[in-house]
Amino acid sequence: MQRRPRPEPQPLGRGASEATAGARRPGGFVVRVGMGEGVVTSRPDAVLVAAGLGSCVAVVVHCPRPLVGGMAHVMLPRAFGDGQAPFKFADTAVPALVRALEEAGADAGRTAVRIVGGAGMFALPPTSPLNLGIRNVEAVREQLREGGLRLHGEDVGGSVSRTVALYVGTGRVTVRTAAGVEREL
Secondary structure, eight states: OOOOOOOOOEEEESOHHHHTOOEEETTEEEEEOOTTEEEEEOOTTEEEEEEEESSOEEEEEEETTTTEEEEEEEOBSSOOTTOOOGGGBHHHHHHHHHHHHHHTTOOGGGOEEEEEEOOOOSOOOTTOTTOHHHHHHHHHHHHHHHTTOOEEEEEEOSSOOEEEEEETTTTEEEEEETTSOEEEO
16 A cells, blocks of 8 residues: 655745744644744644744634644734735634635534634733734634634633644644743643
């Protein structure tokens, strides 16, 4: 029986060359998802990582059968401009990520969706329009609702930055704070 090569992670949006720059590590094939980027893969050894999430929000989606994982690193709640960077904005990133996951074979009914980030990095009232973290979280939640996707977990708000990792083969999601505290989500 001939073995087929594992499909490479598919970068989406801007920064495609950065998104595919994976590194083989003991924990798997690490793929960094930078600001305004999205990545989808069916590689069971892939670990998708969004580091330093302050007010940004990572949308993490895993489908166990068929095996597909994806992540978008959202920077702002609403799109403006030419639409060249769909993963930068919550209102375009969530639909674009869902489309890419479906194209990769994911079944929306079997997906587990988690969001991480949305910290208030400055001392602002929660209702301030400058409180980008809260606005990003609200916009992502709204898009998930509109897309009929159920949120399975979140680690949002507060005032600390976080790093999130999705282990595609197992669906395990870990969140590590800037203080080094790690937990499974």
